[in-house]
Amino acid sequence: MADDIKAAAQVARQAALQLSQSSEEERNNALEAIAQALVANQDKIITANTRDVDTAAKRVAEGKLGAPLLARLKVDEAKLEGQIVVGVRSVASQEDPINKTLTAIELDEGLDLYRVSVPIGVIGVIFESRPDALVQIACLCLKSGNAAMLKGGSEALYSNRILAEVMIAATAGLPGIPEGWMHLLEAREEVAAILNLHDLIDLIIPRGGNELVQYIMSNTKIPVMGHADGICHVYVDKDANLDTAKRIALDAKTQYVSVCNAVETLVVHRDIADDFLPVMIKTYRDAGVEVRGDASVVALAENIVPATEADWGTEYLDLIVSIKVVDDLDAAIAHINTYSSHHTDAIVTENKQTASRFLQGVDSSSVMHNASTRFADGFNYGLGAEVGISTIRLHSRGPVGLDGLVIYKYVLEGNGQTMGDYAGEDGKKFTHKKLDAVWAPKK
Amino acid sequence: MADDIKAAAQVARQAALQLSQSSEEERNNALEAIAQALVANQDKIITANTRDVDTAAKRVAEGKLGAPLLARLKVDEAKLEGQIVVGVRSVASQEDPINKTLTAIELDEGLDLYRVSVPIGVIGVIFESRPDALVQIACLCLKSGNAAMLKGGSEALYSNRILAEVMIAATAGLPGIPEGWMHLLEAREEVAAILNLHDLIDLIIPRGGNELVQYIMSNTKIPVMGHADGICHVYVDKDANLDTAKRIALDAKTQYVSVCNAVETLVVHRDIADDFLPVMIKTYRDAGVEVRGDASVVALAENIVPATEADWGTEYLDLIVSIKVVDDLDAAIAHINTYSSHHTDAIVTENKQTASRFLQGVDSSSVMHNASTRFADGFNYGLGAEVGISTIRLHSRGPVGLDGLVIYKYVLEGNGQTMGDYAGEDGKKFTHKKLDAVWAPKK
Numbered sequence: 001m002a003d004d005i006k007a008a009a010q011v012a013r014q015a016a017l018q019l020s021q022s023s024e025e026e027r028n029n030a031l032e033a034i035a036q037a038l039v040a041n042q043d044k045i046i047t048a049n050t051r052d053v054d055t056a057a058k059r060v061a062e063g064k065l066g067a068p069l070l071a072r073l074k075v076d077e078a079k080l081e082g083q084i085v086v087g088v089r090s091v092a093s094q095e096d097p098i099n100k101t102l103t104a105i106e107l108d109e110g111l112d113l114y115r116v117s118v119p120i121g122v123i124g125v126i127f128e129s130r131p132d133a134l135v136q137i138a139c140l141c142l143k144s145g146n147a148a149m150l151k152g153g154s155e156a157l158y159s160n161r162i163l164a165e166v167m168i169a170a171t172a173g174l175p176g177i178p179e180g181w182m183h184l185l186e187a188r189e190e191v192a193a194i195l196n197l198h199d200l201i202d203l204i205i206p207r208g209g210n211e212l213v214q215y216i217m218s219n220t221k222i223p224v225m226g227h228a229d230g231i232c233h234v235y236v237d238k239d240a241n242l243d244t245a246k247r248i249a250l251d252a253k254t255q256y257v258s259v260c261n262a263v264e265t266l267v268v269h270r271d272i273a274d275d276f277l278p279v280m281i282k283t284y285r286d287a288g289v290e291v292r293g294d295a296s297v298v299a300l301a302e303n304i305v306p307a308t309e310a311d312w313g314t315e316y317l318d319l320i321v322s323i324k325v326v327d328d329l330d331a332a333i334a335h336i337n338t339y340s341s342h343h344t345d346a347i348v349t350e351n352k353q354t355a356s357r358f359l360q361g362v363d364s365s366s367v368m369h370n371a372s373t374r375f376a377d378g379f380n381y382g383l384g385a386e387v388g389i390s391t392i393r394l395h396s397r398g399p400v401g402l403d404g405l406v407i408y409k410y411v412l413e414g415n416g417q418t419m420g421d422y423a424g425e426d427g428k429k430f431t432h433k434k435l436d437a438v439w440a441p442k443k
Numbered sequence: 444m445a446d447d448i449k450a451a452a453q454v455a456r457q458a459a460l461q462l463s464q465s466s467e468e469e470r471n472n473a474l475e476a477i478a479q480a481l482v483a484n485q486d487k488i489i490t491a492n493t494r495d496v497d498t499a500a501k502r503v504a505e506g507k508l509g510a511p512l513l514a515r516l517k518v519d520e521a522k523l524e525g526q527i528v529v530g531v532r533s534v535a536s537q538e539d540p541i542n543k544t545l546t547a548i549e550l551d552e553g554l555d556l557y558r559v560s561v562p563i564g565v566i567g568v569i570f571e572s573r574p575d576a577l578v579q580i581a582c583l584c585l586k587s588g589n590a591a592m593l594k595g596g597s598e599a600l601y602s603n604r605i606l607a608e609v610m611i612a613a614t615a616g617l618p619g620i621p622e623g624w625m626h627l628l629e630a631r632e633e634v635a636a637i638l639n640l641h642d643l644i645d646l647i648i649p650r651g652g653n654e655l656v657q658y659i660m661s662n663t664k665i666p667v668m669g670h671a672d673g674i675c676h677v678y679v680d681k682d683a684n685l686d687t688a689k690r691i692a693l694d695a696k697t698q699y700v701s702v703c704n705a706v707e708t709l710v711v712h713r714d715i716a717d718d719f720l721p722v723m724i725k726t727y728r729d730a731g732v733e734v735r736g737d738a739s740v741v742a743l744a745e746n747i748v749p750a751t752e753a754d755w756g757t758e759y760l761d762l763i764v765s766i767k768v769v770d771d772l773d774a775a776i777a778h779i780n781t782y783s784s785h786h787t788d789a790i791v792t793e794n795k796q797t798a799s800r801f802l803q804g805v806d807s808s809s810v811m812h813n814a815s816t817r818f819a820d821g822f823n824y825g826l827g828a829e830v831g832i833s834t835i836r837l838h839s840r841g842p843v844g845l846d847g848l849v850i851y852k853y854v855l856e857g858n859g860q861t862m863g864d865y866a867g868e869d870g871k872k873f874t875h876k877k878l879d880a881v882w883a884p885k886k
Contacts, residue, residue: 017780021803105825111814113824120836121806202836221660223837244859251861337460356885359854360464363564371554371857380865381556381853382548382875393563393645394666395838398853410824410841411802414814416687418694422823432825442799 005193009122009149009200011180016121016147018178024096026176027143031092034139035085037170038163042080045166048158049075049131056129056155065155068258072130073155084132087385091139094384097402098145104435107412108428114411114439119145121202123405124194125387126216128208129153134160137205138167138182140387144405149194149201151185153208160184195220207388210315225400227391229315229341230260232373235332235358237349238269242276244370245348246283251372252346254287258317260389261344261366261376265312265322267332273300273325281323289319296325312339329354333361340364342391344376344398365391365398411439448636452565452592452643454623459564459590461621467539469619470586474535477582478528480613481606485523488609491601492518492574499572499598508598511701515573516598527575530828534582537827540845541588547878550855551871557854557882562588564645566848567637568830569659571651572596577603580648581610581625583830587848592637592644594628596651603627638663650831653758668843670834672758672784673703675816678775678801680792681714687813688719688791689726694815695789697730701760703832704787704819708755709766710775716743716768724766732762739768755782772797776804783807785834787819787841808834808841854882 019027038045053074059065075084102115123146127133134152141148152160164184171177185191194201198221206213206226217224234252236245252263268276273296281291281301291297292307311322312335326332336345346368347358355369366376376399378386383401390396396404422428462470481488496517502508518527545558566589570576577595584591595603607627614620628634637644641664649656649669660667677695679688695706711719716739724734724744734740735750754765755778769775779788789811790801798812809819819842821829826844833839839847865871 017804017806020806107818107823107825111818217664223666223835225837241859247859247861251863255862255866352885355856360884361460363460363463364852366853366855368855369857370859371855372861374862375550375554375855375857375860376853380550380873382550382873392666393850394668395850397850407836407838407840409807410809410819412809412811412814412818413798414812414818416684416690416813417818418690418815419698419817420694423698430823430825441803442795 001187001189002193002196005185005190006197006200008180008183009194009197012122012147012149012183013200015178015180016119019142019145019147019176019181020098020119022145022176024099026174027145028092030142030171030174030177031088031139033170033174034167035088035092037166038080038085038088038135041162041166042077045075045080045159045162046077048162049073051158052156069129069155072128073159075131075159079132084135087132087136088139091136091143091385094143094402097143097406099440101438102408104437104439106433106435107430108417109431110415111417112413112435112437114413114437115408116411116439117406118409120405120407122147122149122200124149124151124201124204124222126151126191126204126206126208126212127153129155131156131159131163133207134163135167136385137387140385140402140405142181144402146405147181149183149185151191154188157186161186192219195222198222205388225388225390225392225396225404227260227341227343227389230262230343231265231313231315231339231341232261232263232343233265233267233336233340233345234263234373235267235336235345235347236269236272236276237329237347237351237354238271239351239354240272240348241350242272242279245276246280248346248348248370248372249280250283250287252374253284253289253321254319255372255374257319259374260315261373262317263321263373264314264316265324265339267324267326267335269332270296270325270327277301277323284321287319289321291321291323293323294325297323315341329357333358336362336364343389344368344373346371346373365389413439444630444632445636445639448628448633449640449643451623451626452637452640455565455590455592455626456643458621458623459562462585462588462590462619462624463541463562465588465619467542469617470588471535473585473614473617473620474531474582476613476617477610478531478535480609481523481528481531481578484605484609485520488518488523488602488605489520491605492516494601495599512572512598515571516602518574518602522575527578530575530579531582534579534586534828537586537845540586540849542883544881545851547880547882549876549878550873551860552874553858554860555856555878555880557856557880558851559854559882560849561852563848563850565590565592565643567592567594567644567647567665569594569634569647569649569651569655570596572598574599574602574606576650577606578610579828580830583828583845583848585624587845589848590624592626592628594634597631600629604629635662638665641665648831668831668833668835668839668847670703670784670786670832673705673786674708674756674758674782674784675704675706675786676708676710676779676783676788677706677816678710678779678788678790679712679715679719680772680790680794680797681712682794682797683715683719683791684793685715685719685722689723691789691791691813691815692723693726693730695817696727696732696764697762698815698817700762702817703758704816705760706816707757707759707765708782709764710778711766711768712775713739713768713770720744720766727764730762732764734764734766736766737768740766758784772800776801779805779807786832787811787816789814789816808832856882
C-alpha cells in the first residue's frame with residue numbers, strides 16, 4: 001500500500017509542475033466542467049450518498065455516532081445544486097492567486113527582480129465527513145494550481161468516491177490539466193503513508209478534531225497548517241455597553257455551538273460584574289447553557305458549577321460556558337494569552353484605547369472589538385471559501401483562502417550581468433529602485 | 444540543562460509578547476544603543492575573539508579545521524566598525540515590518556476587517572562560526588519584534604559570549620525592550636533541548652551544512668525554515684549569446700566557490716555544444732576548475748572525468764563542475780527539476796519565449812535569465828540583510844529578510860454585530876468592500 005501511495009504522490013508531484021504552468025482560463029474551464037459534471041451526475045451522487053447516510057443512521061441509532069453528523073453527511077438535490085455547484089463556480093470566479101507580481105525592484109539598469117506568486121505544489125488534506133468539503137478543497141487546490149491528495153472521513157466513503165470519480169472524469173484530457181492532479185485516499189493506513197512522503201508532499205492541512213491534528217503533527221516532517229482547538233474568549237470590559245455585551249456573549253456561545261469559533265470562556269471586569277453577570281447568567285440559562293464560574297461568579301448566583309483549572313483550557317463545543325472575573329484589562333489579556341488556543345478572542349468596550357490595547361496585546365489569529373467571535377470564517381472574511389483556519393504562526397493565520405495556497409518565486413531578468421561586475425571597491429553599485437512593472441510569461 | 448533551557452524559552456515567550464507591543468522608535472533606539480555599545484566595547488570584543496582565533500588557528504595547523512574558517516571567524520576593528528556596526532544601523536534604517544495594514548475590507552457598514560503584520564514570536568537560530576552572524580540575526584529579530592534564542596558555532600564561543608553580553612547590557616531597561624528578548628545557547632545539548640519546545644518556540648532557522656539541517660528537521664515539531672543544499676544550474680540554450688554564456692558560467696562557478704548560490708552543473712543544448720563547450724572547458728580549466736561531463740562532453744574534449752549519477756546531485760562547493768548536454772529545453776527543465784535543490788537556476792538565451800518557459804517551468808526559489816546565480820542573496824535583492832535562504836515552499840522562499848520574520852493577525856472592528864444578524868434568508872448581507880483604511884493602535 002505504501003508503494004501505491006508513493007507512486008500516486010510521484011504522479012501528483014509531476015502533475016503539480018504541469019498545473020503550475022496552466023493558464024487561468026484553463027483552470028477556470030476545468031472548474032466549470034466540474035460544476036456541469038456534478039449536475040449531470042446528480043442521481044449517481046445522491047444514490048451513493050444515500051448508502052453512506054443509511055449506514056451512518058444505523059450507527060447513530062446504535063449510539064455509535066452523533067446525530068449532527070447525519071446532516072453534515074447528507075447530499076440532496078438542494079445541497080448539490082444550491083451549495084456545492086454554486087461553490088465550485090464561486091471559486092472559479094475568484095481572482096487568479098498565481099502568476100501575480102508581488103514586488104518588483106530594479107537591482108541595476110537592465111537587472112530587474114520580480115517576486116511572483118506560484119502554487120505551493122502538492123497538498124495533502126485530511127478532512128471530516130462532509131462530502132461538500134472534498135469538492136470545495138479540491139477546487140481551491142485546482143484554482144491555485146496545486147495538486148491535491150485528499151482523505152475524507154470513512155462515513156462518507158461512497159459519497160467521496162463518486163464525487164472524486166466525477167471530478168476526475170470531468171477534467172480528464174482538458175488543456176492544461178494534467179492527469180493525477182487530484183487523488184483520493186480511502187484507507188486510514190494511507191494517511192500514515194503520505195505523512196512519510198516529505199520529499200513529495202509540501203503541505204498537510206488537517207481539518208478535524210484535536211486528536212487527529214496532534215497525531216499528524218507528531219508523525220510527519222511535512223509542514224502542517226491547521227488548528228487543534230478553538231478555545232475562544234469574549235472579554236466584557238468595565239466600559240462595555242452591557243446590552244451589546246449580552247448580545248455578543250450569547251451569540252458567540254449559542255448561535256452555532258459545535259464550531260471552533262464559538263466562545264468557551266467569558267472574561268468579565270470586576271467593576272461591572274455585579275450589574276452584568278446576573279442578567280448574563282439568566283440569559284445563558286434561558287438559552288439552555290450551563291454556567292460554570294470562578295469563586296466570584298459562584299458568589300453572585302445560585303447553582304453555578306465551580307470552574308476548575310481544566311475548564312479554562314477546555315473546548316466544550318457544547319451548551320456550557322465558563323466565566324472568569326478579572327481585576328483589570330491586563331489580567332484579562334494575561335488569562336486569554338495563557339488559555340486561548342490563539343484562534344479568536346473578542347473585547348466588548350466603548351473605550352477605544354482599551355480596545356486597542358486588547359487587540360494589540362492578545363496573541364490570537366483573529367482579535368475582535370464589539371463583534372462576535374463567530375465572524376471568524378473564510379466566507380465572512382470575504383475570502384470566497386476557506387481550506388481551514390490556521391493557528392500556526394507561519395505562512396497563513398486565521399481563515400485561509402486561496403492566497404494561503406500559494407508561495408512565490410523570485411524571477412531575475414538580466415542581460416549578462418555577473419557578480420564579479422559588482423565585487424570590490426570599483427565594482428558596479430546596485431540601484432535597488434522600486435519598479436511598477438509586472439512579470440508575465442511571453443507567449 | 445533542559446529545565447534551564449525551558450525556563451529561558453518561557454522568558455523569551457513573555458518577552459516576545461511584550462516586544463510585539465513596542466513602538467518602532469523603541470526598537471530603533473535599542474538598535475542604536477547596540478551599535479554604540481559595540482564600538483564602546485571594541486577592545487573586549489577583539490580580545491575575546493583573538494582567543495577564539497588562536498584556538499582555531501592551532502586546529503587549522505593540525506589539519507582539524509579548514510583555513511577559510513579563520514577569516515570568517517576573525518573580528519578586527521575594521522570588521523567591527525566597518526561591517527558589524529554599519530549592519531546594525533542598516534537594519535535600524537529599514538522600514539518597520541510590523542503593524543503594517545496588509546489588507547482592509549468592510550464586511551458590512553461599521554464592521555471593518557484588517558490584516559495587520561505582527562512578529563512571529565520566538566525564533567531559534569542555529570548558525571555557523573561567524574560572530575557577525577550573531578549580531579545580524581539578533582538585530583533582525585529585534586527590529587521585527589521577535590525574541591531570539593541563538594546558538595553559534597563552538598569555534599566562536601568567546602566571541603559570541605562577549606557580543607551577546609554587550610548587546611543584552613546595552614538594551615537592558617530600555618523602554619519597550621523586555622528582559623530576555625535575546626538568549627545565547629552555548630552547549631550542543633542545548634540545541635536538542637530547544638527542538639523539543641514546540642509550545643514555546645515558533646520557528647527554527649538553521650544556517651549551516653546539510654547534515655545540521657537534516658538533523659534538525661528530523662528532530663522537531665517546530666517549523667524549520669532553511670535550505671539544505673545549494674545545487675544550482677546554468678542552462679546554456681541554443682539561442683544563447685555564447686560570450687554571455689561563458690561569462691555567466693564562469694562567474695557562477697568561480698566568483699565565490701564555497702557558497703550555496705555557486706553553480707554545480709552546467710546544462711548545455713546539443714545544438715551549440717560543439718561551438719561552446721571547447722571554449723568553456725578551456726575557460727574553466729584556465730581558472731583551475733575540474734570538469735566532469737556526460738558521454739557527449741567526454742567525446743568533445745580530452746581528460747574529462749565522466750560524470751556519474753552521483754555528480755548530478757552533488758554540491759561540490761569546490762572548483763569542480765559537471766556538464767550535461769541535453770536535446771532541448773524540456774530536457775533541460777526536466778534535468779534541473781530532478782536534481783536541483785530548488786535554490787537558484789539560470790538560463791542564458793536571447794530567445795525571450797524560451798527564457799519565459801524556463802522561468803515558469805523551473806521549480807526553484809530563484810530563477811534567472813541572463814544573470815549569474817551568484818545574485819541570489821538578501822543584500823543583492825535589496826532586503827537589507829538576510830536571516831538565510833529558504834528552499835521550503837511555505838511562508839518565505841529564497842533570500843529571507845525582515846518580511847520573512849513576520850506573520851499577521853486579523854483585527855475586526857465592529858459596533859455590536861452578532862452572527863445571528865447575518866443568519867438565514869432574511870439576515871443582513873455582507874458587503875465585502877475593499878477599504879483604503881489603515882488600522883493603527885489608539886494612544
